[in-house]
Amino acid sequence: MTKCEYMNDTIYVIGHKSPDLDSVVAAITYAILKNKLEGTDRYIPAVAGEINKVTEFVLEKYGFEKLKVLDSAENKAFILVDHNEKSQRLKENENTLIMEIVDHHKLNFSYSEPIPVLIKAWGSTNSIIYKEYKNNNIEIDKNLAGLMLSAILDDTVITKSPTCTDFDKEIIEELAKLAGVDNWQEYGMEMFKVKSSISEMSAEEIIKLDYKNFEFEQGKIGAGQVEVVDLKEVENKYDELLVEMKKIQEAGKYHSIVLMITDIIKEGSVVLVVTNDQEKMEKALENKLVDGQVYIEGLLSRKKQLTPNLTEVFD
Numbered sequence: 001m002t003k004c005e006y007m008n009d010t011i012y013v014i015g016h017k018s019p020d021l022d023s024v025v026a027a028i029t030y031a032i033l034k035n036k037l038e039g040t041d042r043y044i045p046a047v048a049g050e051i052n053k054v055t056e057f058v059l060e061k062y063g064f065e066k067l068k069v070l071d072s073a074e075n076k077a078f079i080l081v082d083h084n085e086k087s088q089r090l091k092e093n094e095n096t097l098i099m100e101i102v103d104h105h106k107l108n109f110s111y112s113e114p115i116p117v118l119i120k121a122w123g124s125t126n127s128i129i130y131k132e133y134k135n136n137n138i139e140i141d142k143n144l145a146g147l148m149l150s151a152i153l154d155d156t157v158i159t160k161s162p163t164c165t166d167f168d169k170e171i172i173e174e175l176a177k178l179a180g181v182d183n184w185q186e187y188g189m190e191m192f193k194v195k196s197s198i199s200e201m202s203a204e205e206i207i208k209l210d211y212k213n214f215e216f217e218q219g220k221i222g223a224g225q226v227e228v229v230d231l232k233e234v235e236n237k238y239d240e241l242l243v244e245m246k247k248i249q250e251a252g253k254y255h256s257i258v259l260m261i262t263d264i265i266k267e268g269s270v271v272l273v274v275t276n277d278q279e280k281m282e283k284a285l286e287n288k289l290v291d292g293q294v295y296i297e298g299l300l301s302r303k304k305q306l307t308p309n310l311t312e313v314f315d
Contacts, residue, residue: 219255
């Protein structure tokens with residue numbers, strides 16, 4: 001189908017599978033922006049999976065309803081936010097139409113026709129969207145500001161992540177004022193305490209909380225990340241997590257599965273690994289693995305610190 005055939009139809013704005021807060025909020029904020037710019041209501045925010053606890057907390061706090069969950073992209077039109085790689089998108093068919101991309105990750109995308117692509121190397125997709133609101137003089141009310149602030153704080157790990165730029169920090173200050181948040185650092189910690197309440201979750205739920213697939217020349221690698229305020233909350237689950245990761249690896253024919261368990265206070269991560277090539281994985285991590293695990297001080301970002309190393313070694 002062509003863009004003309006979709007002219008009066010719904011266009012879904014959607015983030016990646018295993019949605020995190022930034023991808024969900026980006027779907028909402030960009031759909032609102034597109035509808036206001038075009039004087040329509042056909043841009044509908046949606047999600048590609050069940051939302052996590054912190055996303056549920058933030059949506060409720062700022063008065064936004066949960067989004068429609070889609071399980072397929074077949075016969076639908078989309079704007080992709082916070083992702084572009086095929087392995088992170090819903091199942092498509094010849095009638096799937098991708099209209100636009102707004103993202104802050106590397107571009108790994110091939111398509112049959114030219115489309116608008118907006119990618120900035122900033123800490124959050126919502127930082128990009130905030131800039132678009134400003135560029136188009138679209139008002140951001142208190143609740144929308146709180147939503148965007150939450151997403152940026154989450155994706156930048158309260159500005160601690162190496163992905164966080166000076167521009168993100170400026171936006172955080174501006175949005176905090178608009179949202180009436182007097183101390184955004186304290187609010188960020190409140191969010192992460194909600195996010196890190198994982199002790200009652202199953203191993204599979206923990207792994208899939210924020211999980212992405214990456215296709216490399218040497219095989220498919222799954223990479224998950226969990227952020228906690230204290231590693232003690234989850235350290236008794238390491239063996240159970242490794243067993244579940246092995247099951248996922250075998251069932252999905254993965255080359256490797258990697259799980260970062262990030263302590264945002266100590267600013268480092270325990271990395272759990274199951275792999276078909278330990279030597280190359282150790283090269284990518286720049287550390288030796290002992291019983292499938294290692295603690296790496298200063299490792300906070302999957303996007304900026306882990307994925308580039310995986311690409312260098314496995315592509």
